[in-house]
Amino acid sequence: MNKMDGLSKIQNYESRSISAENFTGEKGKGGMAEEGTGAPCAKDLGKGWKVSPSILMQPGEIFELANISGPAVIKHIWMVDNCDYNRRLILRIYWEGSDTPSVETPLCDFFASADYQNYAQLTSIPVCVNPKRAFNCYWDMPFYKNCRITLENIHFDPITVYYQIDYILYDLEPGHGYFHAQFRRTNPLPYKEVYTILDNVKGNGHYVGTYLFWGVNNNGWWGEGEIKFYLDGDKEYPTICGTGTEDYFCGSYNFDIGEKYQEFCTPYAGMSKVLRPDGLYQSNTRFSLYRWHICDPIYFRKDIKVTIQALGWRLGGRYRPLQDDISSVAFWYQDTICEAFPILPTADELEII
Numbered sequence: 001m002n003k004m005d006g007l008s009k010i011q012n013y014e015s016r017s018i019s020a021e022n023f024t025g026e027k028g029k030g031g032m033a034e035e036g037t038g039a040p041c042a043k044d045l046g047k048g049w050k051v052s053p054s055i056l057m058q059p060g061e062i063f064e065l066a067n068i069s070g071p072a073v074i075k076h077i078w079m080v081d082n083c084d085y086n087r088r089l090i091l092r093i094y095w096e097g098s099d100t101p102s103v104e105t106p107l108c109d110f111f112a113s114a115d116y117q118n119y120a121q122l123t124s125i126p127v128c129v130n131p132k133r134a135f136n137c138y139w140d141m142p143f144y145k146n147c148r149i150t151l152e153n154i155h156f157d158p159i160t161v162y163y164q165i166d167y168i169l170y171d172l173e174p175g176h177g178y179f180h181a182q183f184r185r186t187n188p189l190p191y192k193e194v195y196t197i198l199d200n201v202k203g204n205g206h207y208v209g210t211y212l213f214w215g216v217n218n219n220g221w222w223g224e225g226e227i228k229f230y231l232d233g234d235k236e237y238p239t240i241c242g243t244g245t246e247d248y249f250c251g252s253y254n255f256d257i258g259e260k261y262q263e264f265c266t267p268y269a270g271m272s273k274v275l276r277p278d279g280l281y282q283s284n285t286r287f288s289l290y291r292w293h294i295c296d297p298i299y300f301r302k303d304i305k306v307t308i309q310a311l312g313w314r315l316g317g318r319y320r321p322l323q324d325d326i327s328s329v330a331f332w333y334q335d336t337i338c339e340a341f342p343i344l345p346t347a348d349e350l351e352i353i
Contacts, residue, residue, distance in 0.1 A: 014169040018066045020052045020162070025068065037160065054162045057089075057153040066149040066165050071172035074141035079107065079163040080134045086115055087350040088155035093141070094148040095178045098337050104344055105183035107151065109329050111135035112272065112290045114213035115352055120273035123265045126209070126292055129272075139208075139331070142176040154347045177205050177333030185345055187325035187353075188217055189310050197227075197306040198330035205334030206297035207304060210248075215286040215325035215352075218312055221254050222322055225309025232302045240298065245308065249289045261287075268292045284325075286352075292331075306330060325353075 014027075020037070022030035033039075036052025057063055068074075081089060091110050093103035108116040113129050122129040128136045141147070153159050182198060189195055197210060207229070216222045223245030228238035242248045246255050250269035255261050261274045273288035298304070310322040 012170060016068075016072075016167050016169060018068070018163075018165040018167075020054050021050075025066070025165075025167070054160050057151065057159045057161055059153055059156050059158065062150050062152045063161075064148065064150050065163060066147065068143075068147045068167060070143045070145050070147065070169075072143060072147070072167050072169045073172065074147065074165060074167045075138065076166040077137050077164070078134065079111075079161065080132075081107075081162070082160045083155060083157075084117065085155060086117055086352055088153065088159065088347075089161070090152040090154060090344065092150045092152070093179070093181075094146075094150075095143050095337055096145045100337065100339050100341065102178055102337055103181040104341055105181050105329050106350060107135070109183055109211060109213065109327065110181055111137060112211040112288065112329075114288060114327060115273070115275060115286065118273065118275060120263070120288070121265065122270070122272040122290075124270060124290060124292060125267045125294055127290070139179055141179040142172055143178070144172060144176075154350075177335055178337055180330075180332050180334065180338055182330050182338075182341060183328070183344065184330075184342065185325075185327040185350065187215075187327075188323040189326055191323055192321045194225075194228075194307040194309050195326045195328070197308060197328045198332070199305040199307075200340035201300075201304050201332070201334065201338055202302065202340070203334040203336045203338070204301050205304075205332055206299045207293060207306065207330070207332040208297055209290070209292045209294075209329075209331035210306070211329040211331075212249075212289045212308075213286065213327040213352075214245075214289065215284050216322070217284065217324050218320070218322055220312050220320075222310065222312050222324060223254065224311035224313065224319060225322075227306070227308045229298050230303075230305040230307075231298070231300045232304075234305070248308075249291050261285075268294055286325075304332070 016025040018025040031048050033052035037054045038050045042049040042051045087106040089107040091107045092101040112127050116133050126138050227242040227248045229240035231239045269291045271289050275286040310324050312320040312322050314320040
């Protein structure tokens with residue numbers, strides 16, 4: 001359905017927004033701060049003049065960005081920070097009072113931009129990254145009773161964060177799934193092993209997206225491997241099997257135009273960034289890839305597992321299993337809250353090296 005369809009219909013919704021200018025999202029309570037990060041700049045103007053546009057997070061601090069009573073649907077999140085390092089902020093989202101996060105990922109990876117210090121425009125339907133490095137997402141995130149969103153600073157310095165969380169209140173009908181996003185990283189991938197994007201998910205739902213940040217540790221082409229979706233009891237062989245990494249991300253023939261990797265962004269798939277060696281310290285090529293299953297969700301009734309192979313070429317036209325540095329975020333909805341999240345890597349283990 002075209003999102004413009006039905007836009008003219010009058011709805012019985014209430015719009016709300018949480019930011020540093022209205023921490024609770026309450027009606028008529030925005031812009032009332034008398035102290036905040038903008039107070040020195042507003043000293044001649046006073047209350048209502050951008051007194052609290054951001055938060056300052058101390059090292060080790062976990063800040064509660066939002067605590068919302070439902071039923072409601074989060075429609076848009078905008079966020080930006082002033083940190084000079086990647087993967088120093090961890091985003092978590094909890095549904096319905098659960099102690100287990102349904103979203104747990106470095107902030108930048110959630111927005112399909114692991115190495116966001118090297119800016120590249122990303123333009124897609126659910127995620128966009130705009131100059132200078134503003135993160136935006138438009139994933140629908142419905143809930144019935146409660147949503148809690150936190151941000152953790154795992155850096156050794158304070159970080160200034162600007163954010164806005166837009167949502168609507170209304171009588172949400174039964175049948176909506178809970179939004180999930182799970183981060184993983186393996187560096188290096190053991191020889192002849194496949195990379196696991198997602199597993200241990202039990203429930204009824206649909207898979208809606210993959211983000212991969214892939215660092216190659218070999219010369220030559222790296223993306224010959226197949227992605228595989230194991231659905232509803234599949235064991236050794238999957239129900240859905242791709243034909244190659246670039247094929248899954250809706251490209252072909254190595255993303256090669258004129259013997260050069262060609263970046264691209266489309267509404268549902270893209271390779272938004274290629275980080276190339278600089279002849280000195282930046283020695284590895286890295287790729288930032290996204291595939292959103294919005295028009296083509298992968299449905300499962302009981303369980304799902306997703307893997308991808310890392311394959312290049314040997315002499316003589318034979319496949320070479322690769323030992324690359326692979327990170328991922330899997331995005332999906334399910335009818336229950338997934339309790340089987342792996343332990344998030346430490347700050348050192350998250351570092352892009």
